[in-house]
Amino acid sequence: MVTARRISGPCQSWPEDSAFIREVLDRIGDKWTVLVISTLSTGSLRYSDLQASIPGISQRMLTQTLKHLERDGLITRTAYAEVPPRVEYDLTDLGRSLLNAVTAMAAWAVAHHGEVASNRASSEATGVGRAKTSVTTPAR
Amino acid sequence: MVTARRISGPCQSWPEDSAFIREVLDRIGDKWTVLVISTLSTGSLRYSDLQASIPGISQRMLTQTLKHLERDGLITRTAYAEVPPRVEYDLTDLGRSLLNAVTAMAAWAVAHHGEVASNRASSEATGVGRAKTSVTTPAR
DNA sequence: CCGAATCCTATCCGATACTG
DNA sequence: CAGTATCGGATAGGATTCGG
Numbered sequence: 622m623v624t625a626r627r628i629s630g631p632c633q634s635w636p637e638d639s640a641f642i643r644e645v646l647d648r649i650g651d652k653w654t655v656l657v658i659s660t661l662s663t664g665s666l667r668y669s670d671l672q673a674s675i676p677g678i679s680q681r682m683l684t685q686t687l688k689h690l691e692r693d694g695l696i697t698r699t700a701y702a703e704v705p706p707r708v709e710y711d712l713t714d715l716g717r718s719l720l721n722a723v724t725a726m727a728a729w730a731v732a733h734h735g736e737v738a739s740n741r742a743s744s745e746a747t748g749v750g751r752a753k754t755s756v757t758t759p760a761r
Numbered sequence: 762m763v764t765a766r767r768i769s770g771p772c773q774s775w776p777e778d779s780a781f782i783r784e785v786l787d788r789i790g791d792k793w794t795v796l797v798i799s800t801l802s803t804g805s806l807r808y809s810d811l812q813a814s815i816p817g818i819s820q821r822m823l824t825q826t827l828k829h830l831e832r833d834g835l836i837t838r839t840a841y842a843e844v845p846p847r848v849e850y851d852l853t854d855l856g857r858s859l860l861n862a863v864t865a866m867a868a869w870a871v872a873h874h875g876e877v878a879s880n881r882a883s884s885e886a887t888g889v890g891r892a893k894t895s896v897t898t899p900a901r
Numbered sequence: 902c903c904g905a906a907t908c909c910t911a912t913c914c915g916a917t918a919c920t921g
Numbered sequence: 922c923a924g925t926a927t928c929g930g931a932t933a934g935g936a937t938t939c940g941g
Contacts, residue, residue, distance in 0.1 A: 638871050639796060645870040645877075650790025652934075656779060668903055679935055684904060694880025706902050706941085715876055722869040726789075727782050729862040734781040736855055740834025749832055792914075808923050819915055824924060846921085846922050 648693065653678055653686045655723055658712065661696060662720055665711035695719060785859075788833065793818055793826045795863055798852065801836060802860055805851035835859060 695716035835856035
């Protein structure tokens with residue numbers, strides 16, 4: 622039985638909202654969504670601009686990501702029926718609001734990636750996550 | 762720390778930091794990490810408590826997630842050499858700092874999931890992400 | 902220029918069984 | 922109680938090719 626939950630402070634854990642959180646994480650957790658959103662933060666861009674601005678992306682993944690974002694109402698797609706086809710993508714207000722949350726995450730990453738890296742290195746040295754040697758018998 | 766952003770500035774995209782962002786997203790983007798972190802936010806818990814508090818998780822995924830988090834220095838693992846084995850997990854300061862960013866994401870999810878859902882529904886009705894009917898010829 | 906469609910591979914993740 | 926080991930299905934995502 623859970624004994625230690627809700628010790629003190631404002632109810633931090635989400636009881637039934639976890640489905641929503643996972644829904645959002647499935648979107649921003651994939652490899653390219655965050656890059657696309659952040660690239661679009663400067664203003665509308667066309668398909669080829671996006672592809673050029675996001676180095677390792679394939680057409681398949683760019684198209685798929687754009688469709689998902691459009692479906693969720695985070696970006697808009699505007700196709701101009703011109704002789705050389707032109708399509709522009711832009712963030713919606715909803716997309717921009719997500720950008721703020723994403724940017725907070727990015728700030729954390731930039732601020733703490735060194736810490737994480739050094740922890741990971743020392744863990745590898747002591748074999749924390751690999752071997753079964755870690756008993757870490759506490760002074761007790 | 763790095764304030765590193767500017768909503769309506771000229772150059773929003775991060776040139777070389779994207780690797781760090783992806784590193785963090787690979788961690789919090791997986792299915793269980795956020796749940797584990799948020800569950801630990803109330804205080805230290807043992808293995809079986811975590812498993813009970815996170816309904817659909819398997820031992821495999823719980824163990825793997827815990828190891829990753831420990832390796833990155835986001836949680837601590839303390840094993841007591843007792844007759845019934847007891848292991849406690851706890852967030853580090855680094856883990857708590859990430860929790861803040863994650864909570865911001867969760868707040869966004871709770872605040873806007875309705876909007877996203879309705880957009881997705883109307884997109885499905887008009888066939889935005891499925892058919893090739895969407896030409897959306899703008900007035901131009 | 903902007904995709905769609907197909908193929909193929911690596912990885913994720915759940916279920917199950919076993920150990921100390 | 923707290924894991925480890927192995928199998929197998931499902932999926933992400935890259936390369937390539939074709940269409941409008």
